[in-house]
Amino acid sequence: MPRNTQQDAQDNFCGRLAFEHVSLSYDGNLDHAVLHDIDFIAEPGQTVGMIGVNGAGKSTLASLIPGFYKATGGRITIDYVNIDTLASEKLHQHVGMVLQQALLFSGTVLENIRYGNPAATLEEVEEAARLAEAHDFISKLPHGYGTVLGQRGVNLSGGQKQRISIAPTLLLKPGMIILDDCTSAVDLRTDYRIRSSLRQVMKRTTCLIIAQRIASIQHADLILVLDEGRITARGTHETLLATSQLYRDIALSQQGA
Ligand SMILES: Nc1ncnc2c1ncn2[C@@H]1O[C@H](COP(=O)(O)OP(=O)(O)O)[C@@H](O)[C@H]1O
Numbered sequence: 001m002p003r004n005t006q007q008d009a010q011d012n013f014c015g016r017l018a019f020e021h022v023s024l025s026y027d028g029n030l031d032h033a034v035l036h037d038i039d040f041i042a043e044p045g046q047t048v049g050m051i052g053v054n055g056a057g058k059s060t061l062a063s064l065i066p067g068f069y070k071a072t073g074g075r076i077t078i079d080y081v082n083i084d085t086l087a088s089e090k091l092h093q094h095v096g097m098v099l100q101q102a103l104l105f106s107g108t109v110l111e112n113i114r115y116g117n118p119a120a121t122l123e124e125v126e127e128a129a130r131l132a133e134a135h136d137f138i139s140k141l142p143h144g145y146g147t148v149l150g151q152r153g154v155n156l157s158g159g160q161k162q163r164i165s166i167a168p169t170l171l172l173k174p175g176m177i178i179l180d181d182c183t184s185a186v187d188l189r190t191d192y193r194i195r196s197s198l199r200q201v202m203k204r205t206t207c208l209i210i211a212q213r214i215a216s217i218q219h220a221d222l223i224l225v226l227d228e229g230r231i232t233a234r235g236t237h238e239t240l241l242a243t244s245q246l247y248r249d250i251a252l253s254q255q256g257a
Pocket residue numbers: 026034052053054055056057058059060061
C-alpha cells in the first residue's frame with residue numbers, strides 16, 4: 001500500500017525513488033531545459049546505473065535528489081512522498097551523495113572520514129575506509145589516519161582523494177546512495193573491488209550510480225542512457241547492447257580499456 005504521510009517516509013525509510021516526468025531548467029525557463037521528461041523508478045534496494053556523454057545532464061539529475069535544485073516540472077518522490085515536503089535534515093540523513101570532485105577539508109584523514117558520522121569509532125572509520133579501498137594506502141601515510149590533508153598536509157592522487165571521499169557516506173549508512181562519477185580517477189581494478197564490496201554491504205540500499213565506464217554500471221538492475229537531458233534508452237546491460245546504438249558505441253569504445 002502506498003505510504004502517503006511525511007512521517008511514514010521519515011521513520012520507516014524504504015528507499016523507493018521515483019522521478020515523474022521531471023524537467024529542469026537552471027533559469028526556470030523551460031525553453032532552456034537541461035532535463036526533459038525524466039521518468040524512472042528505483043525500487044528499494046535496487047541499483048540504477050546512468051551513463052551518457054559529458055553535459056548530458058547526469059549530475060543535474062543527481063543533484064535534484066538531495067534537493068540542491070528543485071525540479072522545474074514534474075516531481076520526485078521518495079517512498080511515495082514528494083521530496084519538496086521532506087525536511088532537508090531527514091533527506092540528508094537518508095540520502096548519501098558522493099560527488100566526482102572529492103570534497104576533503106584540511107584536517108586529518110580521520111576527521112575527514114568521521115565527518116560522515118562524528119560518533120563513529122575508529123574501528124567503524126577503518127571499516128568504511130576498507131570498503132572504499134582506502135585503508136591500505138592510509139595506513140602507509142606518515143601518520144596513518146592522523147595524517148593532515150590539504151594545503152599544509154600531504155598531497156594525495158586524485159584517485160586516493162576519491163577513495164577517501166567515499167568513506168564518510170559509508171559511515172552514514174544511508175538508505176539511499178548516489179555516486180556521481182566518484183571513481184573516475186580510480187584504476188579499473190580498484191573500482192571493481194570498491195563496487196563488489198559496496199554490493200555486499202548495501203544489499204538493502206537503493207543506489208544511483210553515475211559512471212563513465214560501462215564496467216561500473218553493467219550489473220545494475222536498470223541502466224538509463226541519458227543524452228541531451230533525455231532518457232533515450234533503458235534496460236539491463238544485455239538489453240541495451242541489443243537495443244541502443246549509443247550504449248553499444250560507448251561499450252565498443254571501452255573494450256579492452
Ligand atoms: N549550475 C549550473 N547552472 C547552469 N547550467 C548548468 C549548471 N550545471 C550544469 N549546467 C549545464 O547543464 C547541462 C548538463 O550538465 P551536467 O548535469 O553537469 O551534465 P553531466 O553530469 O552529464 O556531464 C550542461 O549543458 C551544463 O552546462
